Amino acid sequence: MKVNFSIWIVPMVLIGALLLLVSSCKKDEVNNSLVRDIDGNVYHTVTIGSQVWMVENLKTTRYRNGDSIPNINDSMEWSQLSTGAQCIYYNNSDFGFLYGKLYNWYAVNDPRNIAPKGWHIPTDADWMKLENYAANHLGYSSSVGKALAATSDWTKFMVENGVGNDLTKNNSLGFTALPGGNRYVYGKDDDIGEVACWWSSTEGDESTAWSRGLYCYYANMSRNCTHKASGLSVRCIKD
Numbered sequence: 001m002k003v004n005f006s007i008w009i010v011p012m013v014l015i016g017a018l019l020l021l022v023s024s025c026k027k028d029e030v031n032n033s034l035v036r037d038i039d040g041n042v043y044h045t046v047t048i049g050s051q052v053w054m055v056e057n058l059k060t061t062r063y064r065n066g067d068s069i070p071n072i073n074d075s076m077e078w079s080q081l082s083t084g085a086q087c088i089y090y091n092n093s094d095f096g097f098l099y100g101k102l103y104n105w106y107a108v109n110d111p112r113n114i115a116p117k118g119w120h121i122p123t124d125a126d127w128m129k130l131e132n133y134a135a136n137h138l139g140y141s142s143s144v145g146k147a148l149a150a151t152s153d154w155t156k157f158m159v160e161n162g163v164g165n166d167l168t169k170n171n172s173l174g175f176t177a178l179p180g181g182n183r184y185v186y187g188k189d190d191d192i193g194e195v196a197c198w199w200s201s202t203e204g205d206e207s208t209a210w211s212r213g214l215y216c217y218y219a220n221m222s223r224n225c226t227h228k229a230s231g232l233s234v235r236c237i238k239d
Helices: 006-030 075-079 093-099 124-138 144-148 154-160
Strands: 034-036 042-048 051-054 195-203 208-215 218-227
Touching: 042 124, 051 124, 124 144, 124 195, 124 208, 124 218, 144 208, 144 218, 195 218
Parallel strands: none
Antiparallel strands: 034 042, 042 051, 195 208, 208 218
């Protein structure tokens, strides 16, 4: 009986490609260039000086022990929280895929931990170390945001809104910051396309914690004391 080997070629090629992709991903994870959170979301990493950062903002819906982080969309409910919560900007899954989740600081500070194992939320000192490295990389400190922000999204907003292109981002350190906006303490989502904000784990006072911000119209990175009930992005740093 004549066997038609052609019918087996395509499936075998597809299986081989899939195995190669899986093998490549596992190799990347072994080499610490990829990391997964408890939900299975995959993040790339970048080494900046002596630090290793995630390239994407955190997307997890659960703490490290498996407990859910409440998803709160109602503005009034959000504004009255003193416990951990997360949301997606405008509850739009496309925004969540690109920019990650917005978390209040109570989720950041929860002992159940929102960072994957082997990672943590950067302290205020961790952020300062990144800023100092960026300043040395550039040779000056007034434009470190340029070296940290992605070239996409920011430029689009600047062109559409007539903002001068002298602040164009170049992402020369590979941090790939995107303007995912924020959620104000009273629950309103705002500033997507023009602002990126991240928590630190360092408390400012009873009602605030230190954060960092990048802006489409400002070349530097700002250090802010932000109300704990605000919703900001989270970037993790390796232990």
